[in-house]
Amino acid sequence: MEHFRTARLSAERLRENHLADLVALHLDAEVSRYLGGVRSAEKTKTYLDANMAHWDQHGFGLWVLRTKDGAFAGRAGIRHILVDDVDEIEIAYAFKREFWGRGLASETATALTDIGLLHHELPSLIGLVYVGNGASRRVLEKSNYLLERTTFRHGENGVLYRIRR
Template sequence: MDRFSTDRLIAERLRDDHLADLVALHLDPEVSRYLGGVRAPEATKAYLAVNIAHWDRHGFGLWALRTRDGAFAGRAGIRHILVDGIDEIEIAYTFKREFWGQGLASEIAIALTQIGLSQLALPSLIGLVFVGHRASRRVLEKANYVLEKSTIHHGEDVVIYRIRQ
């Protein structure tokens, strides 16, 4: 599924030509504060390569998000992640600041959950969130994810929310 859309967003499979938009997104300190910090352009280039390889290996991954008028809005997707030594599959979403507070994260989280559970037939999905990121926690709760546990991931206090088939 290289492309899909929601009411307000168009998602397209992450490609090399999304690099400039991702670099700008990852250089914003407010956007990046819950992503482990600002990423240098070289780190974002490596991040892009890893996520393109994820698509090749698994047949799903991250999508670049655009508004209906074509403006880059952020990124979101479904990907494998190692948490506490367990291979989990998470939904992830990050938006440019100008798109915060409009319900887009909830819209994309619900779409990703439907894709993951129904189309990909995955047994469960997680959302991995910094403990203090209240807005993202609310997004997962609205999408019917249930708080499962707290843990440490890459040195940060996080919570894991889960939804099952």
Template sequence: MDHFETSRLTAERLREDHLGDLVALHLDAEVSRYLGGVRSAAVTETYLVTNMAHWDRHGFGLWALRTKDGAFAGRAGIRHIAVDGVDEIEIAYTFKRALWGQGLASEIATALTDIGLSELTLASLIGLVFVEHAASRRVLEKANYLLEKTTMHHGEAVVIYRIRRQIP
């Protein structure tokens, strides 16, 4: 699924030509404070290459997000991540600061959850959030994820939320 839409966003599979938008997003200190810190252009380029390879390997990954008028809004996706030595599949979302507080994270979290559980038929999805990131925790709670545990990830205290596919 290279492309999808929500009521206010369009999502397109991450490509090389998204690098400039991603660099600008990752250089914003407020945006990056819950991503492990500001990322240089070189680090973002490696991030982009890694995430494009994820698509090739797994058939899903990160999408660049645009508002309906075509402006870059952020990035979001479904990807493999190692947590406490276990291969998990997480939903992830990051928006430009100018778009915070508009419900876009909840909108994309709901769409990603539906894609992951219904279309990809994954058994479960997680959300990994810095303990103090209250807004992102609320997004996952509104999307019916349940708090599973607190752990350390890359030296940071995080919480893991999980949602499981309902098997009829």
């Protein structure tokens, strides 16, 4: 599933030509504060390469999100991640600041959950959020993810939410 649509967004599989949009997104300190911090262009290139390889290995990964008029809105996806030495599959999303507060994260989380649980028939998905990220916590709760436990990630206290098929 290289493409999908929501009511207001289109998503396309992450590709090399998305680097400039990702660099701009990752250089925004407000956007990146809950993503492990600002990433340089070089680190974003490494991130892009790793996430394209994830697609090749698992058949799913990150998508670039665009508005109906084609503007870059952010990125989102489903990916394997190690949490406390356990291989989990998380949904992840990040939007440019101009798109915050419009319900796009909830719309995207619902789509990602359906793709993971129904299309890929994964047994469960997680959402991993820093404790202080109230907006993302609400998105997961509205998407029927249940708070499972606390964890520690990138030097910060976090919480792990889960939904099961």
